[in-house]
Amino acid sequence: MSRPATPPVRKALTSLDHRVELAVGFTVDRLWRDHDRGLLDEQTASVAAAHRALVEAEQSVTFYRVLLQRLASGEYPLDPVLFPRIDRTVEQLKEAVRIRGARETDLSDVLDPVEATAARSPAGHADLKARDIAMLLAISQGAKLREHLLTQRLSVVTASGTRIAQHDFARLETTGLVQRDTTHPLHAGQPVTLTDAGRAALTTRPSGHVASRPAPRPGAWPDAAHTR
Secondary structure (H helix, E strand, C coil): CCCCCEEEEEEEEEEEHHHHHHHHHHHHHHHHHHHHHCCCCHHHHHHHHHHHHHHHHHHHHHHHHHHHHHCCCCCCCCCHHHHHHHHHHHHHHHHHHHHHHHHHHHHHHHHHHHHHHHCCCCCCCCCCHHHHHHHHHHHHHEEEEEEEECCCCCCECCCCEEEEEEEHHHHHHHCCCEEECCCCCCCCCCEECCCHHHHHHHHHHCHCCCCCCCCCCCCCCHCCCCCC
């Protein structure tokens, strides 16, 4: 008889998740996935490794905290065996918290140079692709994040009718280029606007990032002047 498949381990949330995502420019899920595939540069890979270590430490803290709650909940009989077990669990929880603190310090240390690199590049967005520029330009004309009532899928609809997928919007939001007004319900539409960084990315972008027609070779057909 075959054993049921083991469900995937869910990543524990940490106090530095948001800082990591802002520093690397994408979600921690993608960070781990790209790390597994060997797609990260050395600096970002060190962030991924340190984040994994912090997640493991966070899981350990959660394990001993839940165990302590069970031991003190009345589930076990009050006997001479219980109190030493509670004492051991308290010591294990203290050690797990100490290790978590050390892992947070390790991750913060490797994040510092990544954040410094991003700060040197104004918006950290000098390498925006033409597609990203096009999405920012569309959003600058007015846009709303909406949730489909039937599928519950999210997407951004701009004033020009352009539809931006949820994963593209999440990437722009994570990198600090756009923001949304969460005081409005999703089914009615949450207004999406450019941040100061997003506007700076548009005004300071090099002309080479705009999708333009390459210069034709001498004698090439058709001539660019006749295909306007």
